Amino acid sequence: MKFEITSRSAWFPARTGILSTAHGDFETPVFMPVGTNATVKAVAPRDLESLGVSIVLANSYHLYLRPGHKLVEELGGLHCFMGWSRPILTDSGGFQVYSLARLRDISEEGVTFRSHLDGSLHFIGPKEAMEIQMSLGADMAMAFDECVPYPASHDYVMRSVGLTTRWAQRCLDAWKGVNQSLFAIVQGGMYPDLRELSARALVRLGFDGYAIGGLSVGEDRAVRLAMIEATKRCLPEDRPVYLMGVGTPEDLVEGSMRGIDMFDCVMPTRNARNGMLFTEKGRLSIKNLRYRNDLLPPDEECGCYTCSNFSRAYLRHLFLSGEILAYQLNTIHNLSYYMHLMCGIREAIRQNRLDKFREKFYERQTLLKEEVT
Amino acid sequence: MKFEITSRSAWFPARTGILSTAHGDFETPVFMPVGTNATVKAVAPRDLESLGVSIVLANSYHLYLRPGHKLVEELGGLHCFMGWSRPILTDSGGFQVYSLARLRDISEEGVTFRSHLDGSLHFIGPKEAMEIQMSLGADMAMAFDECVPYPASHDYVMRSVGLTTRWAQRCLDAWKGVNQSLFAIVQGGMYPDLRELSARALVRLGFDGYAIGGLSVGEDRAVRLAMIEATKRCLPEDRPVYLMGVGTPEDLVEGSMRGIDMFDCVMPTRNARNGMLFTEKGRLSIKNLRYRNDLLPPDEECGCYTCSNFSRAYLRHLFLSGEILAYQLNTIHNLSYYMHLMCGIREAIRQNRLDKFREKFYERQTLLKEEVT
Numbered sequence: 001m002k003f004e005i006t007s008r009s010a011w012f013p014a015r016t017g018i019l020s021t022a023h024g025d026f027e028t029p030v031f032m033p034v035g036t037n038a039t040v041k042a043v044a045p046r047d048l049e050s051l052g053v054s055i056v057l058a059n060s061y062h063l064y065l066r067p068g069h070k071l072v073e074e075l076g077g078l079h080c081f082m083g084w085s086r087p088i089l090t091d092s093g094g095f096q097v098y099s100l101a102r103l104r105d106i107s108e109e110g111v112t113f114r115s116h117l118d119g120s121l122h123f124i125g126p127k128e129a130m131e132i133q134m135s136l137g138a139d140m141a142m143a144f145d146e147c148v149p150y151p152a153s154h155d156y157v158m159r160s161v162g163l164t165t166r167w168a169q170r171c172l173d174a175w176k177g178v179n180q181s182l183f184a185i186v187q188g189g190m191y192p193d194l195r196e197l198s199a200r201a202l203v204r205l206g207f208d209g210y211a212i213g214g215l216s217v218g219e220d221r222a223v224r225l226a227m228i229e230a231t232k233r234c235l236p237e238d239r240p241v242y243l244m245g246v247g248t249p250e251d252l253v254e255g256s257m258r259g260i261d262m263f264d265c266v267m268p269t270r271n272a273r274n275g276m277l278f279t280e281k282g283r284l285s286i287k288n289l290r291y292r293n294d295l296l297p298p299d300e301e302c303g304c305y306t307c308s309n310f311s312r313a314y315l316r317h318l319f320l321s322g323e324i325l326a327y328q329l330n331t332i333h334n335l336s337y338y339m340h341l342m343c344g345i346r347e348a349i350r351q352n353r354l355d356k357f358r359e360k361f362y363e364r365q366t367l368l369k370e371e372v373t
Numbered sequence: 374m375k376f377e378i379t380s381r382s383a384w385f386p387a388r389t390g391i392l393s394t395a396h397g398d399f400e401t402p403v404f405m406p407v408g409t410n411a412t413v414k415a416v417a418p419r420d421l422e423s424l425g426v427s428i429v430l431a432n433s434y435h436l437y438l439r440p441g442h443k444l445v446e447e448l449g450g451l452h453c454f455m456g457w458s459r460p461i462l463t464d465s466g467g468f469q470v471y472s473l474a475r476l477r478d479i480s481e482e483g484v485t486f487r488s489h490l491d492g493s494l495h496f497i498g499p500k501e502a503m504e505i506q507m508s509l510g511a512d513m514a515m516a517f518d519e520c521v522p523y524p525a526s527h528d529y530v531m532r533s534v535g536l537t538t539r540w541a542q543r544c545l546d547a548w549k550g551v552n553q554s555l556f557a558i559v560q561g562g563m564y565p566d567l568r569e570l571s572a573r574a575l576v577r578l579g580f581d582g583y584a585i586g587g588l589s590v591g592e593d594r595a596v597r598l599a600m601i602e603a604t605k606r607c608l609p610e611d612r613p614v615y616l617m618g619v620g621t622p623e624d625l626v627e628g629s630m631r632g633i634d635m636f637d638c639v640m641p642t643r644n645a646r647n648g649m650l651f652t653e654k655g656r657l658s659i660k661n662l663r664y665r666n667d668l669l670p671p672d673e674e675c676g677c678y679t680c681s682n683f684s685r686a687y688l689r690h691l692f693l694s695g696e697i698l699a700y701q702l703n704t705i706h707n708l709s710y711y712m713h714l715m716c717g718i719r720e721a722i723r724q725n726r727l728d729k730f731r732e733k734f735y736e737r738q739t740l741l742k743e744e745v746t
Contacts, residue, residue: 038690042697046678067665067690074666075686083682292440293447305419309456313448317411317440324415327697 001140001181001208003028003240003261007350013232013259014349019240021087021139022179023079026054028240028261029349031252031342032089033269033335036062038072038082041269042327043335045084051304051332052339055087055139057264060132061096064124065115069135077137089264090138092129092185095213095245098147106146108163126170134177142211143171145185150217157189158197165201172205181208183242189214190223192230199234210235211242212260216251224251228258249278249341249365253358256345268338272330275319278337281367284312286330288370291316304336305329374513374554374581376401376613376634380723386605386632387722392613394460394512395552396452399427401613401634402722404625404715405462406642406708409435411445411455414642415700416708418457424677424705425712428460428512430637433505434469437497438488442508450510462637463511465502465544465558468586468618471520479519481536499543507550515584516544518558523590530562531570538574545578554581556615562587563596565603572607583608584615585633589624597624601631622651622714622738626731629718641711645703648692651710654740657685659703661743664689677709678702 002020006027009015017028033040033048035056040048048056058078063069075081078088094111097103101113101122110125124132129144145164148157168184175182184202188194202210212231215224228243235241242262243255252263268278277284279299284291286298297307298315306315306329318326348357375393379400382388390401406413406421408429413421421429431451436442448454451461467484470476474486474495483498497505502517518537521530541557548555557575561567575583585604588597601616608614615635616628625636641651650657652672657664659671670680671688679688679702691699721730 037694037696038687039696039698042701044678044698044701045682066694067686071666071686075668075684081684081687081690083687293444295448305417309418311448311454313440313444314411314454314456317454321410321439323410323412324697324700325412325417328415328417328701 003209003238005238009257009349009354010352012257012354014257014354015259015261016346016349017240017261019261021181023085023087023139024054026087027346029252029256029342029345030055030262031338032057032262032264033338034059034264034266035082037066038063038078040331040335042273042324042331045082047305047332048084048335049086051335052343053086053335055089056084057089057091058082058136058138059093059096060090060129060136061093061100063136064093064132065117065122069132073135073137079137087140088138089140090133090136090142091244092142092144093124093132094129094142094145094185095147097124108166110144126167127174130171130174130177134180138180140181140183140209141177143168143182143184143207145187145213148187148189148214150189150214150219152189154191154194157187157191157194160189161187161194161198161201164198165205168202168205168207172207183207183209183211185211185213185244186231186235187214188227188231190219190227192226195227195230196234199231203234203236207239209240209242211244213244215243216246225254225258228255228260232259249338249361252338252341253345253361256349257354257358268334269331272334273327275326275330277330278334279368280364282365282370284368284370286312286315286319288316290370298333299337302333302336302340304333306333306336376582376611378611382630382722382727383725385630385727387630387727388632388634389719389722390613390634392634394554396458396460396512397427399460400719402625402629402715402718403428403635404711405430405635405637406711407432407637407639408455410439411436411451413704413708415646415697415704418455420678420705421457421708422459424708425716426459426708428462429457430462430464431455431509431511432466432469433463433502433509434466434473436509437466437505438490438495442505446508446510452510460513461511462513463506463509463515464617465515465517466497466505467502467518467558468520470497481539483517499540500547503544503547503550507548507553511553513554513556513582514550516541516555516557516580518560518586521560521562521587523562523587523592525562527564527567530560530564530567534561534567534571534574537571538578541575541578541580545580556580556582556584558584558586558617559604559608560587561600561604563592563600565599568600568603569607572604576607576609580612582613582615584617586617588616589619598627598631601628601633605632622711622734625711625714626718626734629722630727630731641707642704645707646700648699648703650703651707652741653737655738655743657741657743659685659688659692661689663743671706672710675706675709675713677706679706679709
């Protein structure tokens, strides 16, 4: 993996870059759609390609349980398995072990848990997380971390940062990924001093890139931004920084301003399946009665397949009828919106006018004036 | 509508033709995928186009209830609403009134029923069925008929044929469709004499085309074929004949041999969503354990998007994970199979070798040797 910074904002930590992997290069800041079960829900790889998606994220926890990382390896790895030839990042499974599985026990060695699918007992520690991700063969893998609950005391988080640091060392020891890079995950809860402690400890160990974990867990936006700033300033300038599980369009703008290079979130795809569409003028709830006979596309300024061919009235009908096509068309549009937003952010950074871009972005987000439920 | 017969088989009633409508021409025999709620489930119009689908069927009953035929008319008609510029056929709603709705009362005027969606009370008779279909604006519309239960006595079916004939006259009286053609539906249960009675009565009234209704309701194949033959021989050679709700690949081959020009069935799309894939070598149940690590495409001889890009192992994983992409990819493949089959049938008729085609078709259908549940 190679990371080249191609432009820097004059007044903020914002930057653009090119990340090179064995499966091709992509521009940063980048948004990675989430492909939990080796598919970005409701859309095919050809859609992702034509939308300009340059990298997707897949979940180690889910693929470990089903179909099993060894089977994916036997079938030629994740790229081959899911028919996606561009870069992939896999998470470590840590987050899902805490959020989805029934947790049994955390020890110095790792985590014992029960599968959310069938209740079967499993163990994943740093070594296992590395083995799973080596089998999956994504271009970028993540170290195994302890995800801190929110809120949590300073004491608890400090001990947790220690464990995450020791696990990061174990990950490095076990890591034999070929053409795969390994990112560490900075934790530290909502405590700037612990964010700094975590970041500096991980940087001392030395990773290909660094992620900011444990955010978007219910904290205020101001706290989130403060944690991003506290972490980012401790990370080496020449390594990519990945803000995990974030976020809203607003988060992407604010994160990019603060020097974040990579984002992922289920929001564009999950909200699409719930009938919420992102537009240049704000969020649109397609089931709203006001769209009953609305012949406009979801977003008049969007050129995606959905907006080029279908009306709000039709999309409302599909959604209310529970038609699968609703999920597909809504997802295509929301991903198009996210890709377009990131494109705009990168261009604004290159042209040193991200502040203007941000101002206009917030202005326009209120135009639709819809009460979204 | 214009129907031109372009070739005839030397030994069977089989023929090829070109049906011309306001939304373009298509070759017959043709298979029409079912787009119940103004969408062929799980696929977008662009997929249908690239699969060579030349006409789709939409259900008047469903669209009458939701979003309402008047709304569809206000939005520019069904083609515009669903983003499909090729021909569409709408059924009359009769079949769904009998099979889906809670039936209240059949009178000389029509049928009173309760919606399967919300229990609300509705009435559809011949006049209403014509109004609904004129609002929807499909290229081909169907007369309103009484769907005979199976089995039913000769007496019952004879009376029903009388009602269906009188309703057909009322449909003609109410019909003011512009650039829309109207087909009558021959009933008559499993009684050849009543099939003949129904057909001759409807032909005397004079329609643009004729459909054979009331089959594929649980009767033996031999009975079905006998009814097709009994009906077909009473219909004018120069009008298209449409076998409603049929069927399996075998049915398409047998029907085409007997001079059927149009078919529709939910089978390729519904079975796709249940994980059953049609292949040249027989039916394949994708959840079968034998495909766990099978890197072959569903059908090695198929060039569809699914078969060109994905393995049985991946499709099995998607299906077992309940992923929406499974439904999309399976549907694309099954429709591709059906389109390819119809293409082969047309070519075989033109080359006067449908018997050889049929022989080879049956031979190859057993090659996969899978126990399909």
